[in-house]
Amino acid sequence: xxxxxxxxxxxxxxxxxxxxxxxxxxxxxxxxxxxxxxxxxxxxxxxxxxxxxxxxxxxxxxxxxxxxxxxxxxxxxxxxxxxxxxxxxxxxxxxxxxxxxxxxxxxxxxxxxxxxxxxxxxxxxxxxxxxxxxxxxxxxxxxxxxxxxxxxxxxxxxxxxxxxxxxxxxxxxxxxxxxxxxxxxxxxxxxxxxxxxxxxxxxxxxxxxxxxxxxxxxxxxxxxxxxxxxxxxxxxxxxxxxxxxxxxxxxxxxxxxxxxxxxxxxxxxxxxxxxxxxxxxxxxxxxxxxxxxxxxxxxxxxxxxxxxxx
Numbered sequence: 001x002x003x004x005x006x007x008x009x010x011x012x013x014x015x016x017x018x019x020x021x022x023x024x025x026x027x028x029x030x031x032x033x034x035x036x037x038x039x040x041x042x043x044x045x046x047x048x049x050x051x052x053x054x055x056x057x058x059x060x061x062x063x064x065x066x067x068x069x070x071x072x073x074x075x076x077x078x079x080x081x082x083x084x085x086x087x088x089x090x091x092x093x094x095x096x097x098x099x100x101x102x103x104x105x106x107x108x109x110x111x112x113x114x115x116x117x118x119x120x121x122x123x124x125x126x127x128x129x130x131x132x133x134x135x136x137x138x139x140x141x142x143x144x145x146x147x148x149x150x151x152x153x154x155x156x157x158x159x160x161x162x163x164x165x166x167x168x169x170x171x172x173x174x175x176x177x178x179x180x181x182x183x184x185x186x187x188x189x190x191x192x193x194x195x196x197x198x199x200x201x202x203x204x205x206x207x208x209x210x211x212x213x214x215x216x217x218x219x220x221x222x223x224x225x226x227x228x229x230x231x232x233x234x235x236x237x238x239x240x241x242x243x244x245x246x247x248x249x250x251x252x253x254x255x256x257x258x259x260x261x262x263x264x265x266x267x268x269x270x271x272x273x274x275x276x277x278x279x280x281x282x283x284x285x286x287x288x289x290x291x292x293x294x295x296x297x298x299x300x301x302x303x304x305x306x307x308x309x310x
Contacts, residue, residue: 063309065090068252076229076245077238081261082299085306088252089224093307096193096222103308106147106194106300107186107223109164109214112157113284113292114198120293121149133297140301152190153182160202161210183214187221194303196296198228198258200240201282208243215251224307225251226299229259231292232270232282256299262288 065087071079097103108114115121122129123141130141141148153170156163163169164183170176176185186192195218197211204210218225227248229241241259248255262269262284269288270281284292 062090065306065309069249069255071245071249071255073242073245073249076242076257077260079245079255079257079260081257081295082302083248083255083257085254085303086252089254089303090307092219092222092224092253093193094222096224099222100191101193101222102191103193104144104146105190105192106144106196107152107154107190107192109154109159109183109186109195109197110199111155111159111201113289114155116149116151116155118284118289120296122293123297124149129293137297137301140297140304143304144300147190147192150190152186154186158202159199160204161199161207161214162204164199164214165210183217187217187223192223194224194226194300196226196228196256196300198230198256200230200244201232201234207240208247211244211247215247215253219251224254224303226254226256226303228256228296228299231259231262231268231284231288232280233268234280234282254299254303256296258292258295261291261295265291 066084068086068088069083071083108119110119113119116125123133124130124145130138133141151174153174153176154164156169159169165181167178167181170180170182170185172178174185175189176182180188197214200207215225215227227244229244245255247253265285265287267281267285269285269291271283271285272279272281273283
């Protein structure tokens with residue numbers, strides 16, 4: 001699926017963020033006051049930011065991976081925390097290596113609960129956290145060292161799928177230009193081979209359309225998406241997580257079921273901030289944060305090993 005038409009897409013994004021400025025209360029997001037985006041404004045092509053490297057093709061002698069996830073999206077609540085890694089993930093990865101992506105880099109697309117100090121940054125900054133890991137996970141931390149504890153234009157309080165496609169969201173920081181979306185900027189400055197995507201607490205009406213645009217850009221750039229569920233249940237029917245499960249099956253990409261990982265914690269590892277009682281239980285307790293960082297690392301480890309297996 002192609003990205004949104006230029007003029008219609010920008011109009012939709014403007015309308016979405018007029019509503020978003022009201023709804024993005026969780027994570028104490030501070031949405032800047034910005035002028036309307038001029039109609040006809042376009043971003044540079046994503047592929048223009050990549051310099052092709054040596055060609056990479058499927059190796060007929062490589063260990064075969066499953067053809068697909070082999071899971072029913074309607075049953076997403078019982079999916080494993082870390083899904084199988086389908087063969088398509090390897091194809092995406094190899095395409096990215098031909099484009100010059102860094103095999104030692106991964107990125108995160110998420111909100112305030114995934115900033116480095118709360119998420120996986122401690123694996124680089126806290127020796128005790130690193131030392132407590134089993135040897136295989138330590139190897140993955142070493143492999144991606146430099147990606148865990150960095151700020152980026154794609155991790156910010158209040159980030160949604162729509163925000164990741166909005167050029168004003170990065171506030172021209174991180175060397176991002178006014179014509180780049182946070183997604184384009186992050187792929188240019190970090191050149192990751194993998195991206196963990198965990199947004200959805202602030203549900204948007206066009207969430208699926210925005211997420212498809214993100215997945216299409218990542219796959220075209222040879223970046224393996226790892227799509228994740230959210231832990232909260234602000235949508236009682238679970239349609240956001242169901243939507244992501246459906247996309248994972250459709251695109252044949254790895255899936256991290258964080259919702260299932262916190263199921264055994266008291267209150268599902270969530271609480272309500274006293275300053276924001278209307279938001280409900282969406283914030284992670286310390287116990288849930290520990291599960292958050294560990295299962296994310298396990299998912300990243302599984303994907304890395306699968307796509308690089310001889």
